[in-house]
Amino acid sequence: EAQVTQNPRYLITVTGKKLTVTCSQNMNHEYMSWYRQDPGLGLRQIYYSMNVEVTDKGDVPEGYKVSRKEKRNFPLILESPSPNQTSLYFCASRTTDYEQYFGPGTRLTVT
Amino acid sequence: TQLLEQSPQFLSIQEGENLTVYCNSSSVFSSLQWYRQEPGEGPVLLVTVVTGGEVKKLKRLTFQFGDARKDSSLHITAAQPGDTGLYLCAGEMRAGSYQLTFGKGTKLSVIP
Numbered sequence: 001e002a003q004v005t006q007n008p009r010y011l012i013t014v015t016g017k018k019l020t021v022t023c024s025q026n027m028n029h030e031y032m033s034w035y036r037q038d039p040g041l042g043l044r045q046i047y048y049s050m051n052v053e054v055t056d057k058g059d060v061p062e063g064y065k066v067s068r069k070e071k072r073n074f075p076l077i078l079e080s081p082s083p084n085q086t087s088l089y090f091c092a093s094r095t096t097d098y099e100q101y102f103g104p105g106t107r108l109t110v111t
Numbered sequence: 112t113q114l115l116e117q118s119p120q121f122l123s124i125q126e127g128e129n130l131t132v133y134c135n136s137s138s139v140f141s142s143l144q145w146y147r148q149e150p151g152e153g154p155v156l157l158v159t160v161v162t163g164g165e166v167k168k169l170k171r172l173t174f175q176f177g178d179a180r181k182d183s184s185l186h187i188t189a190a191q192p193g194d195t196g197l198y199l200c201a202g203e204m205r206a207g208s209y210q211l212t213f214g215k216g217t218k219l220s221v222i223p
Contacts, residue, residue, distance in 0.1 A: 004153075031209050042215040043154070043199065050209060058210065090153050094209065098142060098161075102153030 002027045004103035006091050012109045013081060021076045021106050023091030029101075031094040032074040033058070034066065036087040037105075043090070049074055081110040114138055115202055117214035125222050127189050132217045134200035135182045141206035143183045145174055148197040148216070157185075190221045 004025045013019055025032065033048040035058075045058030049068040063085055065077040074093075078085060086109050094100040118133045134143070142161045146154035158167050160176035160183060167174045171194075173186040187194055201213045 033209065033211070035213075040215070043201075043213040045211055048209050059212070092153075098144065098159040100144070100156055100211075102155070105151070105153055 006103040006106050010107050016080050019078050023074045025093040029093035033092045034076045035090045083110050086110050114212045115214035117217050121218050123220040130187050132185045139180050140202035142203045144201045146199040192221045192223050195221050
C-alpha cells in the first residue's frame with residue numbers, strides 16, 4: 001500500500017530537549033515536504049526537498065532542521081524545541097505531476 | 112498577508128443542498144490544488160488544476176480555475192454527510208518550485 005508514515009504520532013516534551021520526527025514514503029517520490037498546522041494559521045510549509053541531499057526552506061523554517069540522506073526518508077529535527085513549536089506536523093511526498101500524499105500527522109506539545 | 116483567501120470560513124448546510132467554496136488571491140498561480148481533511152488525519156488531494164479556465168469534475172464536485180489563474184472555486188451538488196470536512200486550497204506560484212501556499216480552509220458540515 002502506497003503511504004507516508006510518521007513517527008511518533010503524539011509527543012509531549014519539554015523545552016530544549018532535542019527531538020526528531022521521522023517520515024518515510026514507499027512511493028519512490030523525489031519531492032518531500034514538512035508542514036505545520038495551527039488553528040487560525042492553516043498549513044504552512046517548513047522545509048521541502050526536491051531530491052536526495054537537496055533541501056530548501058519553506059515559509060516557517062526557524063527552529064527546524066531537516067536532512068535527506070535517502071530518497072524514502074525525510075526526518076524533521078527540533079534541536080531545542082520551544083512552546084511556540086507546539087503544533088500538528090505533517091510530512092508529505094509528491095509525484096512530479098502534482099499528486100501529493102500526506103502522512104497521518106504528529107501532534108507535538110512542548111511544555 | 113494571506114496569499115490565498117478562502118470563503119466562507121464555516122458552512123453548515125442540510126443534506127441535498129448545493130454549495131460553493133471560493134479560493135481567491137491577488138497573485139497568479141501556476142497550479143492550484145484542492146484537499147479535504149478530516150479531524151485527526153492528513154489532507155487528501157481531490158484535484159489539481161493547471162490551466163486558466165479549466166473545469167474538472169469529480170462525481171458531485173466541480174472545480175474551476177479562474178481564467179487569470181488567481182482564483183478557484185469548488186462546487187458541491189446535493190451535499191451528503193460524507194462531504195463533511197475541512198476543504199483546503201493550495202497554490203504553487205512558480206511551476207516546479209514545490210513551494211505550496213495553503214488557504215486557511217473552509218469547514219463544511221452537512222447535516223442529515
